[in-house]
Structures are given as C-alpha cells and as structure tokens.
Amino acid sequence: MLRMAIVLIGAGAVCAQNPVAGKADAIEAGRGMFRVYCTPCHGIRGEGGRGPDLTMGTFSAGDKDGDVFRVISEGVSGTEMQSYSQLFGEEGVWKLVTYIRALARGERITPKGEAGAGEKIFCGKGGCGKCHVVGVRGGHLGPDLSRVGRQRSLAYLRESVVAPSADLTAGYFTLTVVTADGKKITGVQRGYDNFSAQLMDMSEKFHSFQRSAVKSITREYRSVMPDGYERMLNQTEMDDLLAYLVSRRGTEVSK
Numbered sequence: 636m637l638r639m640a641i642v643l644i645g646a647g648a649v650c651a652q653n654p655v656a657g658k659a660d661a662i663e664a665g666r667g668m669f670r671v672y673c674t675p676c677h678g679i680r681g682e683g684g685r686g687p688d689l690t691m692g693t694f695s696a697g698d699k700d701g702d703v704f705r706v707i708s709e710g711v712s713g714t715e716m717q718s719y720s721q722l723f724g725e726e727g728v729w730k731l732v733t734y735i736r737a738l739a740r741g742e743r744i745t746p747k748g749e750a751g752a753g754e755k756i757f758c759g760k761g762g763c764g765k766c767h768v769v770g771v772r773g774g775h776l777g778p779d780l781s782r783v784g785r786q787r788s789l790a791y792l793r794e795s796v797v798a799p800s801a802d803l804t805a806g807y808f809t810l811t812v813v814t815a816d817g818k819k820i821t822g823v824q825r826g827y828d829n830f831s832a833q834l835m836d837m838s839e840k841f842h843s844f845q846r847s848a849v850k851s852i853t854r855e856y857r858s859v860m861p862d863g864y865e866r867m868l869n870q871t872e873m874d875d876l877l878a879y880l881v882s883r884r885g886t887e888v889s890k
Contacts, residue, residue: 653700655729656736665734668727676715681738684802685715687786692739695782695885703732715805746789746878748871753879756872761864763876769883776823776839777860778804782885792880796873797865799858809857810834812842813850823859 655661669681676686687695696706707728710718723731757763758772766776773780783792794801808824810832820842826833832852833843837859846852868876 653704653729653732653736655726655733656700658733661730661733662737663734664727665730665732665737668723668731669734672719672722673731681735682788683786683791685805688788688791689735690738691785691788692736693785695786700732700736703735704728707731746874746881748874748876748878750875750878750882752872753875753877753882756868756876757879760872761868761876766860774839776835776837778807780880780883782883784881784883785885787880789877789881792877793873796876797862799860799862800856803856803858807858809855809859811851811853811855812844813852814844815849817850821859824854827854 669677670679673681673686676684677689678684681689683689692698694703694706696702696711706716707723708718708720710716719728719731757769763780764773766774767778767780768775769780787795791802806824808827809821810824810827811819811821812832812834813819820834820836822834822836822842824832825835825841826843829846831843831845832854833841835841844852865873
C-alpha cells in the first residue's frame with residue numbers, strides 16, 4: 636500500500652521506500668506531470684534553468700528517493716519550489732520521483748580545466764568572489780555557489796558565466812531607485828511589492844524604500860553581473876573556472 640510507504644510526512648518523518656521505483660507505467664505518468672508542472676523551472680529534459688539540473692542524480696536536499704519525495708511534497712522555503720502534495724497526492728509524487736530518477740545520466744560531463752587554477756581565477760582575475768560566496772569566503776550580492784556543482788550542469792554554468800542574464804536566478808532582478816532628491820541607487824532585489832522595494836547595492840549596503848517616498852522604482856530582468864567574461868578569459872581560463880564551479884559540492888569549506 637502506498638500509504639504504508641510514508642508516515643507523517645508533514646511531521647518530518649522519512650519515507651521508507653519508493654513503491655513504484657523503476658516501473659515503466661510510473662515513469663510515463665511521472666513524465667506527463669513533469670512536462671506540465673516542472674519544465675518551466677527545470678527544463679524540458681530536466682537539465683536545469685531557474686531550478687536545478689535533475690539529470691545529475693544528486694540533489695541538494697539528499698540523494699535518496701525519500702529526500703526527493705519530501706522536496707516535491709513540502710516544497711523548499713525561500714525558493715520557487717512549491718508544495719505539490721495536495722495537487723499530486725502521495726501516489727503521484729512517487730511517480731514523479733520515479734521519472735526524475737529515470738532522467739539521471741549514467742555518466743557525468745566533466746570540464747577540461749583544473750579546479751585549482753579555476754579557484755585562483757574565481758578569487759582573482761574573474762573577481763567572482765566579490766559577489767558570490769563559496770564556503771566561508773566571498774560576497775553576498777549574487778547567489779551562494781558553495782553547492783553549485785551539485786545543482787547545475789556544466790552547460791548551464793558556462794551560459795551563466797558568459798550570459799548571466801539569459802536565465803536569471805529568481806530573486807536576483809536588478810532594481811534601480813531614483814530618490815526624491817534625484818539620487819539613483821542600483822542593486823540586486825531583496826524585496827519588491829506594490830508598496831515598497833528593498834535592494835542590496837554594489838557595496839552590499841541594504842536599502843529599503845517606500846514607493847510613495849521616491850520618484851521611481853524600476854525592476855529589470857537582468858543581472859548586475861557583467862557579460863564580458865568570454866572576452867576577459869581565454870579558453871583555458873574559462874575551462875579552469877568552470878572546473879572549479881563544478882567541483883563545488885558543498886562538502887568542502889574554502890579557506
């Protein structure tokens with residue numbers, strides 16, 4: 636029985652096992668749900684976009700079927716990943732888990748570069764550490780990259796470096812505020828609604844504004860990250876930087 640496979644999921648219990656693991660009909664049913672509800676964030680082939688790459692077989696929340704079930708059922712606070720327990724029910728969630736497992740590639744594509752050399756570029760020439768944190772080092776203007784190697788494919792990481800606005804991470808829109816005295820402040824969105832806006836400027840200073848107290852607030856679907864890295868870095872340096880990003884698995888702490 637499906638209900639015996641999971642106990643008190645809302646109270647934080649761990650799923651025992653996937654009752655439809657590997658079954659062809661479950662995979663096909665899961666494929667249909669995925670195409671409708673999951674592709675806007677994870678891509679038509681599950682290779683990632685606004686959401687993580689699901690073809691790698693490893694996940695931030697854990698690598699067991701029960702971990703994947705829990706994420707789909709409960710959602711992830713602070714992200715676009717909502718709860719699907721009411722929509723799919725237990726049986727539907729297990730079928731979706733089964734399809735996601737079927738997406739996993741047998742071999743993982745690895746970059747040509749050297750991670751050690753890439754770390755030096757990340758912290759030095761590339762200036763990435765000014766805006767991105769890895770482990771305990773770096774800035775907080777951009778997304779945390781400590782676990783990015785578990786979450787993103789090599790192709791997605793390359794695109795994010797050379798064209799950072801092509802598929803912008805949710806919550807990192809660019810806000811520009813013109814204050815009542817004409818001062819222009821630009822930074823990364825930290826909050827936005829009909830009455831107010833919050834942003835972090837390029838110096839990581841937090842600002843909060845009421846719409847009624849400023850001349851204008853403009854939100855743009857673009858990244859504050861520059862798009863010139865393909866010209867700034869040669870091919871070897873680009874490969875090294877990507878190798879470093881792929882190596883960030885969340886199990887090491889950079890010193």
